Amino acid sequence: xxxxxxxxxxxxxxxxxxxxxxxxxxxxxxxxxxxxxxxxxxxxxxxxxxxxxxxxxxxxxxxxxxxxxxxxxxxxxxxxxxxxxxxxxxxxxxxxxxxxxxxxxxxxxxxxxxxxxxxxxxxxxxxxxxxxxxxxxxxxxxxxxxxxxxxxxxxxxxxxxxxxxxxxxxxxxxxxxxxxxxxxxxxxxxxxxxxxxxxxxxxxxxxxxxxxxxxxxxxxxxxxxxxxxxxxxxxxxxxxxxxxxxxxxxxxxxxxxxxxxxxxxxxxxxxxxxxxxxxxxxxxxxxxxxxxxxxxxxxxxxxxxxxxxxxxxxxxxxxxxxxxxxxxxxxx
Amino acid sequence: xxxxxxxxxxxxxxxxxxxxxxxxxxxxxxxxxxxxxxxxxxxxxxxxxxxxxxxxxxxxxxxxxxxxxxxxxxxxxxxxxxxxxxxxxxxxxxxxxxxxxxxxxxxxxxxxxxxxxxxxxxxxxxxxxxxxxxxxxxxxxxxxxxxxxxxxxxxxxxxxxxxxxxxxxxxxxxxxxxxxxxxxxxxxxxxxxxxxxxxxxxxxxxxxxxxxxxxxxxxxxxxxxxxxxxxxxxxxxxxxxxxxxxxxxxxxxxxxxxxxxxxxxxxxxxxxxxxxxxxxxxxxxxxxxxxxxxxxxxxxxxxxxxxxxxxxxxxxxxxxxxxxxxxxxxxxxxxxx
Ligand SMILES: Nc1ncnc2c1ncn2[C@@H]1O[C@H](COP(=O)(O)OP(=O)(O)OP(=O)(O)O)[C@@H](O)[C@H]1O
Ligand SMILES: [Mg+2]
Numbered sequence: 001x002x003x004x005x006x007x008x009x010x011x012x013x014x015x016x017x018x019x020x021x022x023x024x025x026x027x028x029x030x031x032x033x034x035x036x037x038x039x040x041x042x043x044x045x046x047x048x049x050x051x052x053x054x055x056x057x058x059x060x061x062x063x064x065x066x067x068x069x070x071x072x073x074x075x076x077x078x079x080x081x082x083x084x085x086x087x088x089x090x091x092x093x094x095x096x097x098x099x100x101x102x103x104x105x106x107x108x109x110x111x112x113x114x115x116x117x118x119x120x121x122x123x124x125x126x127x128x129x130x131x132x133x134x135x136x137x138x139x140x141x142x143x144x145x146x147x148x149x150x151x152x153x154x155x156x157x158x159x160x161x162x163x164x165x166x167x168x169x170x171x172x173x174x175x176x177x178x179x180x181x182x183x184x185x186x187x188x189x190x191x192x193x194x195x196x197x198x199x200x201x202x203x204x205x206x207x208x209x210x211x212x213x214x215x216x217x218x219x220x221x222x223x224x225x226x227x228x229x230x231x232x233x234x235x236x237x238x239x240x241x242x243x244x245x246x247x248x249x250x251x252x253x254x255x256x257x258x259x260x261x262x263x264x265x266x267x268x269x270x271x272x273x274x275x276x277x278x279x280x281x282x283x284x285x286x287x288x289x290x291x292x293x294x295x296x297x298x299x300x301x302x303x304x305x306x307x308x309x310x311x312x313x314x315x316x317x318x319x320x321x322x323x324x325x326x327x328x329x330x331x332x
Numbered sequence: 333x334x335x336x337x338x339x340x341x342x343x344x345x346x347x348x349x350x351x352x353x354x355x356x357x358x359x360x361x362x363x364x365x366x367x368x369x370x371x372x373x374x375x376x377x378x379x380x381x382x383x384x385x386x387x388x389x390x391x392x393x394x395x396x397x398x399x400x401x402x403x404x405x406x407x408x409x410x411x412x413x414x415x416x417x418x419x420x421x422x423x424x425x426x427x428x429x430x431x432x433x434x435x436x437x438x439x440x441x442x443x444x445x446x447x448x449x450x451x452x453x454x455x456x457x458x459x460x461x462x463x464x465x466x467x468x469x470x471x472x473x474x475x476x477x478x479x480x481x482x483x484x485x486x487x488x489x490x491x492x493x494x495x496x497x498x499x500x501x502x503x504x505x506x507x508x509x510x511x512x513x514x515x516x517x518x519x520x521x522x523x524x525x526x527x528x529x530x531x532x533x534x535x536x537x538x539x540x541x542x543x544x545x546x547x548x549x550x551x552x553x554x555x556x557x558x559x560x561x562x563x564x565x566x567x568x569x570x571x572x573x574x575x576x577x578x579x580x581x582x583x584x585x586x587x588x589x590x591x592x593x594x595x596x597x598x599x600x601x602x603x604x605x606x607x608x609x610x611x612x613x614x615x616x617x618x619x620x621x622x623x624x625x626x627x628x629x630x631x632x633x634x635x636x637x638x639x640x641x642x643x644x645x646x647x648x649x650x651x652x653x654x655x656x657x658x659x660x661x662x663x664x665x666x667x668x669x
Pocket of ligand 2: 051052053184185
C-alpha cells in the first residue's frame, strides 16, 4: 500500500453549483482531497451526495450551463485543471485521466463498432494510424479479458453483455495508459457475480499498470476489499476521510457510523432488523451554513445548527468534519 | 435483410390491389359525372349515350377488372414496346387507360407532366433538406441561442403560412417590385444553352423558395429534436471523457445517431414530391402533376384520377418499405429476420 508517495491529484475547496429553474443547487461544497500515485481512493455516500458531480467537475465534464465550478483548485501535473483551456483539458481527458461510468448499457455509442470506439482515443491522443490502433485495441481487449478480441472488435455494443461492455469501457479508459482512473459506480448496474469479476479485473490491472484509481460506490463491502483510503461524502461535502482500516475500525462521524451499521451481516445471528438511516438528505439550495447531517444525527447539539464543522485531523491520515471529533482530538 | 425485403414485397401485392379497389369504389361513389361539364343544351338521352360509350353502363366489378387489365398488363407491355422498339402481343389494338377528357392515354399525360414537377418540387425538397440538416444541428447544439430562436421563428412561418400566400408574396416582391424573376413558369422552355439554362434557373427560384421553406421548416425541427435527444445520451459524455474534439462529438457521434429517424422521415416524404404541389403549381402556373390531378378531379375524369391516385399509393407503399430498410441499414441494433 503506497504511503506518502507523490500526489497525482490535489483538489482544494472545490465548489460546483447548478443553475436550475428552481434556483441554485449547491451540489459540491468545499471538497478537498488528494490522490497519491498508485493509490486507490474509495468514495462512498448516499445517492445525491455529490460523488459524480465532484469527479466530473475535476475534468470539465459537466455541461455549463447549468453547471458552474465556482472556485477551488484541481492540481494535476503542476497545473490547475480548472484554469486550463478547453483544448489542453481535452488532451488530458482520456489520455492521462480515464473515466468509467455507471451504466455500460448506454455509455457506448450504439452505431459504431467497439473497435472504432476503442481506436478513437488512440488515434486522437497517441497519434497512431488505424493499423497500429487496431493492434493496440486487440491488446486492450485481451487485457480486460474479452476472448477472441480481434474478432470482437468488429462487433457493435449491443452484441456484448453488460459485464463485457463494462470491460470495454475499462479498456477505453485505459487505452492511453492514464495516471488516474476515475470509476463512477462501475459495477452498480451489473449483477453480483459480474460485479465480482470486474472488481477482480480492476485489482489485477492496478497491479499490472500501477495507476491511481478513484472508485465511487454505494457498497462499503466493495470498498473494504479494494481501497487504500476512503472518503465519505454527505450533502456535497467530505465528512470523513481515513485509511480503509481506520474507517471500519474507528469511524468518527455519526454519518459514517450509521452507514457502517447499514451493512447487513451475513454471518452471525440475525437479531436486529436491517438498519436504515432515518430522515431525508439535505436540500442543497444554498451554500451550507450548518452541519448538513444535523437533522438526522443522534448526537447533534445547538452548535451544529449555527456552524458548519471544518474537517480536523484526529490521527494518522484520518480527518473528520464533526464538532464531537474536534473536542476529542483537543482532549487527546 | 434480402429475405425480409422479399417477404415485404410479396405482402405489398395484395395490399396494393386492395387499395386500387378501394380507390375505384370511392371514385365511383363520387357525385360528379363526366358529362357534368357539358353544355346544358345536350338532352338527357344523348348524355346517356355518352356515358355508355365511356363504358359506364357496365357493372362496377367489370369496370374494375378492365381497369386492372389495362393498367397492370397493357400499360407495362406498352412501355416494353416503346423501350425496345418491338411489338409484343396485341400491340396494334391494345386498350390503354385513357383520359375521358382528352382521350389520350393517362400514362402519356403523366410522363408529359413529370419533368416540371420533378424540377420544381423535387429540387425544393433537395434544397430544403440541404438547408434543414445544418440548421437543425446548430439549433440543437446552441439551444435557445439567437440562432435557435431565429430558426424557431422561421420554422413557425414555414409551418403556418400557406403557400398561396407566400407564393403571391414572393411574386409581388421579386417579380412585380424588383423584376428579378418571371412570375409565370414557362413549361415550353427548352434548356439548350447557357442562356436558356439561366432562364430555367430564374423561373425555378420562386416556386422552389416557397416549397423549400415548408420542407426546411419541418425537417429542421425534426433534426433539432433528434439531436437534442441524442445530446443528452451517456455515450456523448463518454466521447467527451475520451477527449474527443467537440466537432467530432457533434458531427460524428451525435449526428450519426440523430440522422437515423430523420433519414426515415425524408424517405417517407419523397412520394409527396411526385404528387406535386397542387397550390404552388397553380400559383406559378407550373403545369405539373398536381395541376393534372386538379383538372382530372374537376372534369370527373375518373380513369385519370384513379390512375394517378393509385400511382401515389404505390409510391407511398414503396417508400415505406425503403424507409424501413434504410432504418435497418443505419441502425445496427435493428435486425430483420
Ligand atoms: N444537471 C443537474 N442539474 C441540477 N442538479 C444536479 C444536476 N446534476 C446533479 N445535480 C444535483 O447534484 C447533486 C449531486 O448529484 P450526484 O450525481 O453527484 O450524486 P451522486 O453522489 O453521484 O449520487 P448517485 O450515487 O445516485 O450517483 C444531487 O442533489 C443532484 O440533484
Ligand atoms: Mg453518481
